[in-house]
Amino acid sequence: MAAVNGELALTVLMGLLLVGVAAWLARVENWRSYTPLGSGGVYGGETGQAHHEKPSGLTRWLTTVDHKDIGIMYGLYGVIAFLIGGAMVMVMRAELLDPGATLISNTFYNSLLTSHGITMLFLFGTPIIAAFSNYFIPLLIGADDMAFPRINAIAFWLLPPGALLIWAGFFPIPNLIPAQTAWTMYTPLSAGVGGGNQANAGVDLMLLGLHLTGVSATMGSINFIATIITERAEEVTWANLDIFSWTILTQSGLILFAFPLLGSALLMLVLDRNFGTTFFVNDAGGAILWQHLFWFFGHPEVYILVLPPMGIVSLLIPRFSGRRLFGFKFVVYSTLAIGVLSFGVWAHHMFATGIDPRLRASFMAVSMAIAIPSAVKTFNWMTTMWNGKLRLTTPMLFCIGFVQNFIIGGITGVFLASIPVDLVLHDTYYVVGHFHFIVMGAIAFAGFAAMYYWFPLVSGRMYQRTLGKAHFWLWIVGSNITFFAMVLLGYGGMPRRYATYLPQFATLHQIASLGAFLMVIGGLIWLYNFVVSYFEGPVVTDGDPWNLKEYNLYTGEWEWFDRKLKTTITDGGDEEVATDGGLHGPVGAETADATDSDDSGRAMDANDE
Amino acid sequence: MDENPGLSDQYRTSSPWPVFVAFGFVISEVGILFGLFPVAVGGLLMFCGSLAGLVHEAGYASTPWRMLAALAVVFLAAGGALATTDVAATRGYAILVAAGILLVGAVVGELVVDSGPTPV
Numbered sequence: 001m002a003a004v005n006g007e008l009a010l011t012v013l014m015g016l017l018l019v020g021v022a023a024w025l026a027r028v029e030n031w032r033s034y035t036p037l038g039s040g041g042v043y044g045g046e047t048g049q050a051h052h053e054k055p056s057g058l059t060r061w062l063t064t065v066d067h068k069d070i071g072i073m074y075g076l077y078g079v080i081a082f083l084i085g086g087a088m089v090m091v092m093r094a095e096l097l098d099p100g101a102t103l104i105s106n107t108f109y110n111s112l113l114t115s116h117g118i119t120m121l122f123l124f125g126t127p128i129i130a131a132f133s134n135y136f137i138p139l140l141i142g143a144d145d146m147a148f149p150r151i152n153a154i155a156f157w158l159l160p161p162g163a164l165l166i167w168a169g170f171f172p173i174p175n176l177i178p179a180q181t182a183w184t185m186y187t188p189l190s191a192g193v194g195g196g197n198q199a200n201a202g203v204d205l206m207l208l209g210l211h212l213t214g215v216s217a218t219m220g221s222i223n224f225i226a227t228i229i230t231e232r233a234e235e236v237t238w239a240n241l242d243i244f245s246w247t248i249l250t251q252s253g254l255i256l257f258a259f260p261l262l263g264s265a266l267l268m269l270v271l272d273r274n275f276g277t278t279f280f281v282n283d284a285g286g287a288i289l290w291q292h293l294f295w296f297f298g299h300p301e302v303y304i305l306v307l308p309p310m311g312i313v314s315l316l317i318p319r320f321s322g323r324r325l326f327g328f329k330f331v332v333y334s335t336l337a338i339g340v341l342s343f344g345v346w347a348h349h350m351f352a353t354g355i356d357p358r359l360r361a362s363f364m365a366v367s368m369a370i371a372i373p374s375a376v377k378t379f380n381w382m383t384t385m386w387n388g389k390l391r392l393t394t395p396m397l398f399c400i401g402f403v404q405n406f407i408i409g410g411i412t413g414v415f416l417a418s419i420p421v422d423l424v425l426h427d428t429y430y431v432v433g434h435f436h437f438i439v440m441g442a443i444a445f446a447g448f449a450a451m452y453y454w455f456p457l458v459s460g461r462m463y464q465r466t467l468g469k470a471h472f473w474l475w476i477v478g479s480n481i482t483f484f485a486m487v488l489l490g491y492g493g494m495p496r497r498y499a500t501y502l503p504q505f506a507t508l509h510q511i512a513s514l515g516a517f518l519m520v521i522g523g524l525i526w527l528y529n530f531v532v533s534y535f536e537g538p539v540v541t542d543g544d545p546w547n548l549k550e551y552n553l554y555t556g557e558w559e560w561f562d563r564k565l566k567t568t569i570t571d572g573g574d575e576e577v578a579t580d581g582g583l584h585g586p587v588g589a590e591t592a593d594a595t596d597s598d599d600s601g602r603a604m605d606a607n608d609e
Numbered sequence: 610m611d612e613n614p615g616l617s618d619q620y621r622t623s624s625p626w627p628v629f630v631a632f633g634f635v636i637s638e639v640g641i642l643f644g645l646f647p648v649a650v651g652g653l654l655m656f657c658g659s660l661a662g663l664v665h666e667a668g669y670a671s672t673p674w675r676m677l678a679a680l681a682v683v684f685l686a687a688g689g690a691l692a693t694t695d696v697a698a699t700r701g702y703a704i705l706v707a708a709g710i711l712l713v714g715a716v717v718g719e720l721v722v723d724s725g726p727t728p729v
């Protein structure tokens with residue numbers, strides 16, 4: 001009886017939802033308006049703002065297919081995920097302050113561990129990169145928009161429900177518990193067999209959510225490949241394509257080969273869990289099969305995450321060193337080399353599984369080889385700065401922090417790639433230290449460098465420089481304390497993924513938590529700085545806030561910004577003012593003086609030194 | 610429809626469909642996996658409906674109805690196949706029901722809406 005009632009309620013609910021959606025669509029698609037149709041011949045990027053680009057309010061954000069809006073939504077999404085993933089890990093670091101399980105249960109620790117990893121990699125890492133690529137690639141290559149704007153919007157809108165599914169186990173829903181499989185989802189644990197609790201639907205929801213983010217990333221990658229290949233302005237050739245676009249192109253290629261594989265493997269796992277298939281049954285070698293499939297995706301995934309940040313760093317370091325990128329061609333070649341090689345190293349995650357030693361040796365060789373193009377890039381960044389006119393602005397500081405952390409992360413990686421060393425250090429905190437130097441110390445650092453660098457362009461205002469510097473120093477000190485302590489813990493033999501530990505590890509764990517705490521303070525300073533500056537920061541009136549013209553290093557997106565400043569009211573660059581109520585006439589030469597009439601705009605000296 | 614422009618005709622960088630393509634995809638995935646019959650049906654309707662709307666709006670098709678019919682046929686086949694299995698028969702029926710509704714919708718659309726005097 002109850003089941004029937006439930007079914008009925010669901011049916012009514014679904015019916016209402018569909019009717020609501022249909023009604024909204026009908027209303028919105030009949031939007032009656034005073035403006036004639038078909039006036040949108042020119043795109044905003046070309047001549048300032050076309051008059052009726054977007055509807056207003058919430059409808060605008062729900063219906064936008066503009067790459068800049070979508071970029072902003074990706075950015076907001078990534079930042080929210082970063083805050084949530086950060087909060088999760090702080091609970092874990094608090095638990096690790098003492099050896100026993102004092103604060104939370106072991107199972108809850110495992111849930112947080114799983115969710116932290118997945119949140120940071122799939123809900124923060126990939127989306128925050130997509131934020132910059134969506135907003136800036138079309139501007140950098142002189143395209144009107146992405147090649148497929150609607151697919152772009154679909155790709156974004158898959159992410160919020162994906163996040164809800166991934167976190168569903170934490171919500172107060174009866175009979176639902178969070179996944180405790182770790183981000184690698186190793187079978188047989190994740191297949192839900194045996195006496196554990198991982199047959200729970202919370203794990204299925206997490207797998208589905210992950211699948212959605214994979215579909216989203218794949219759609220995005222197809223879009224970027226098509227955009228960069230076909231939508232470049234005439235003057236943008238392969239020879240002078242900027243470095244960020246190169247890395248996004250390579251990254252998209254990696255996504256195209258890696259993510260569909262993850263998607264299929266996830267579906268196979270879901271089938272195993274719910275429909276009695278036997279892909280990953282243990283006695284048939286299924287556990288190793290899962291590891292092969294997962295890492296064939298998983299290793300390229302780490303390069304999917306690191307290549308675009310490398311592109312950002314390669315773009316920014318020259319701009320604050322007053323000279324062009326040293327060995328530009330070699331940076332591009334090494335990007336492509338990493339892209340190809342990254343598919344040939346996956347079994348270095350499986351050295352300890354007992355796979356054939358001859359296979360193991362070949363994976364060791366390729367893993368060591370991939371360090372070469374990585375080192376090429378590192379030396380190029382250093383030689384770009386060498387004897388340059390360095391301007392230690394906040395974005396530049398974060399880029400230098402990237403290089404420092406990447407060096408430690410990369411070198412620890414080379415040690416792990418050596419089989420005998422790995423057999424000792426596998427599944428210890430050394431591995432955790434290694435990849436955090438890269439994912440937090442490098443990838444997140446580059447993300448924040450980019451946020452500071454383009455903040456004036458997106459918000460039309462400047463952030464507070466002192467706070468930016470404070471953020472940087474707290475992070476560079478905090479990340480090195482935390483992750484170096486982890487490397488040492490690994491040398492000591494502390495295994496990863498445990499809520500409790502032997503008393504001898506207490507000091508190093510407390511030091512790691514201290515560093516994490518410093519990073520939290522830095523992060524809060526960043527949040528405060530960006531929120532306050534977004535509303536009250538000094539208005540940017542100069543299309544070249546970083547003085548790039550002086551060094552002949554001006555780029556397309558700032559040109560676009562400059563045009564926009566000259567053609568819209570400088571109230572902070574909020575396009576909605578111009579589009580909502582049609583406050584001013586069509587933008588053209590006659591309104592170009594609007595900039596000058598704004599006397600409140602404090603001309604800012606954005607050298608940020 | 611020119612004298613009565615919709616959102617997507619009027620604003621060059623707006624489209625109401627993508628968000629529902631995405632949500633429809635999610636809802637149908639959840640519905641089918643967990644065997645929630647109404648959720649699966651509703652999700653599929655939302656997904657296919659907005660996909661057809663999007664393809665029409667983007668100018669790849671002059672009306673959404675044929676696309677809708679094509680999707681219905683695909684899901685008829687998929688649902689039919691699932692319905693014959695032991696483990697997922699109910700899920701197959703859910704897909705069949707959704708496909709049936711879509712097919713009816715497509716036929717009605719083609720015959721009634723597009724030839725009628727005032728399109729909605």
Ligand code: HEM
Pocket residue numbers: 184301302303305306348349367368370371374409410411413414416417418422425426427431434435438439
């Ligand atoms: C210099 C090139 C690199 C080499 C040679 C290398 C090598 C390795 C090896 C051998 C492992 C396995 C350790 C073990 O589990 O026993 C590993 C783990 C890992 N590496 Fe790297 N790595 C490199 C760069 C990177 C980069 C650039 C990233 C991230 C963008 C990264 C992210 C990771 C992650 C996330 C893991 C841990 C996976 C897990 O959860 O088990 N590595 N690395």
Ligand SMILES: [Cu+2]
Pocket residue numbers: 298299302345346348349
């Ligand atoms: Cu790897």
